[in-house]
Amino acid sequence: MYDAAMQLAVIGLGAMGAPMARNLLKAGHSVTVFNRTAAKAVDFEKLGARCAGSPRAAAVGCEILLVNVSDTPDVEEVLLHPETGAALGLAQGSLVIDCSSIAPGTTRSIAAKLALQGVGYVDAPVSGGPEGAEKATLAIMCGGSETDFARALPILNLLGARVVRVGPVGCGQVAKAVNQVVIAGTYQALAEGLVLAASAGADPAQVLQAISAGAARSWVLENRAGNMLRDQYPPGFRLALHRKDLRIALGEAQAAGAHLPLTQLVAAAEDRLLQSGHGAEDMSVLARQVREDAHIPPGPFPSTQT
């Protein structure tokens, strides 16, 4: 339940935003929604939400506004568009929480603009996927002042199970980018390991069993090696979205003069997979590219019991 119902606005009702808005409604808050495709917003009226015709209209009268859109330009548009942007409707003392995964630099500049009109800002990208959004078990990586974070926390606790403040504005986005870099290499490494096992005449599934309790142990191995063994990559975290996040990571690195060779290698492999139509599959489909480069035909690895 809740101490006091708040006036909330939610912009973006996609695979992540929709379940998050439902969780806020369930907790008894008053929620106004806006979605680019209006039909989706209408569904929320049945759940008790109000529909707004623009981000600006959604922002009027709200205490906290949550954003869940796809990419950096989308966040800029919904917040700062000169005619329809939420900034035009936000009152002094209100707070924006951006759960989208976007560039840290743009995040800092948007927050600075909103600060001029007395609006607080917390970047709060999430991981855990649509299932985590549904069950409110997301991990949420936050950037913002201590004060803004303290105001955001009761709302974020309705959406996720692990809400961590990493540092000032932008640091949540940095943490998300780092997360995507770390998993990029872990997926690629696992894929190369399985291809090596098969190339060298061993059963990849048996090899995994032998190494999975030691230094090779990882979330990726425990949760996605099965996809790679079966050569089937049902929707989990979409490759196309991970590629977008790597673009953000590589942009940050380049701006700082840092070379991230492994991240670039995986980004290039993902580009090839996107070109061959694998963007909507789980990112463990990286294994397909490694297999192809090793001349291993498609299909489950030989002698794999699944």
Add this chain to the structure above:
Amino acid sequence: MYDAAMQLAVIGLGAMGAPMARNLLKAGHSVTVFNRTAAKAVDFEKLGARCAGSPRAAAVGCEILLVNVSDTPDVEEVLLHPETGAALGLAQGSLVIDCSSIAPGTTRSIAAKLALQGVGYVDAPVSGGPEGAEKATLAIMCGGSETDFARALPILNLLGARVVRVGPVGCGQVAKAVNQVVIAGTYQALAEGLVLAASAGADPAQVLQAISAGAARSWVLENRAGNMLRDQYPPGFRLALHRKDLRIALGEAQAAGAHLPLTQLVAAAEDRLLQSGHGAEDMSVLARQVREDAHIPPGPFPSTQT
């Protein structure tokens, strides 16, 4: 304790072989040792071992012979040298267990030669380091026939906590090579993630805390991120040994026409670190190369509390 004391021989008393030999002696077996540097073998006489003057002499009368040496040519020499090799002393019906990490192809050819004289063979490379050898908690990845594995198992259970048969002869070595490929990428990915965090203006330690429970979770993150944060890499698993194992992995891949781009990338980074004198440090020193390429000065990451 033991059902019946066996006649064992142990060749190689290095950082791994010495504690393994001690564990066999402790269990009450009769152990003959040989080490290239004889002084080390003499220490074992005090513990009840017999010292032999050559692998051949060590092999005479033994039921099971364990090998723990550094690299592929070393195993070939101690087993197959035309004058001093253990093969000349091994009786029909005896068994060789090779705990060294060497090439799977050479392993198969040595095993085939020994099979001609009725000697069994199990390749049993380990992971877990000197500490795991001391405490008998090693993970042991085995290749060999079901029969040979069954004979090796009571001995291997005295040395490790997780003994798995992966497949026929050579498959233990393949599993070890796969393990080294998977950890190679996981270390490099973590290093790039930390460098990105610092480059993008966040506290790497705080970022790690935010991402460590999700999809980025790994043994490497849990156990070696601290080294990277402190920029200190005390001996754990030596970089030079990991580079040797990647050579084996890349050799297998090349023989099968498989391209492993991430593995090659890490091998090249390790070559640069070896050239600059970091071969004896823990392999998490990979982070030093990534930092250098990002122009981050040596020392703990800024604002890291350690």
